[in-house]
Amino acid sequence: ALQPVTGATTEDLYDVWGTSADDVWLVGKNGLALHWDGAQFTTLATGTTETLHAVWGSGADDVWIVGKAGVLLHWDGTSLSAQQSGTGESLWDVWGIAGEVWAVGSAGALVHSAQ
Numbered sequence: 001a002l003q004p005v006t007g008a009t010t011e012d013l014y015d016v017w018g019t020s021a022d023d024v025w026l027v028g029k030n031g032l033a034l035h036w037d038g039a040q041f042t043t044l045a046t047g048t049t050e051t052l053h054a055v056w057g058s059g060a061d062d063v064w065i066v067g068k069a070g071v072l073l074h075w076d077g078t079s080l081s082a083q084q085s086g087t088g089e090s091l092w093d094v095w096g097i098a099g100e101v102w103a104v105g106s107a108g109a110l111v112h113s114a115q
Contacts, residue, residue: 007041027065031048054103090105
């Protein structure tokens with residue numbers, strides 16, 4: 001059964017994704033990105049205060065986060081960095097396979113990256 005988890009944040013959370021019980025990502029309001037390492041949550045510096053809507057990855061060293069105003073962030077296993085999305089529209093969801101990422105959003109925004 002699901003159990004409440006307390007102490008992670010008081011901000012609104014909008015999406016969760018992970019690779020294992022010790023690699024879980026949460027994103028939410030005011031640029032919030034949290035990472036669970038199996039023992040504790042770490043707040044990651046995102047460089048934005050825009051709401052983050054969705055998170056997806058192909059593995060622990062390839063995680064993508066999208067949000068309001070075209071925010072697109074990438075985790076490479078070491079650091080989180082801003083990427084050019086090419087849109088100012090809000091991005092609502094992200095999905096892909098290793099080496100290829102798709103994001104969709106408001107007003108028909110569609111972003112694709114083949115690495």
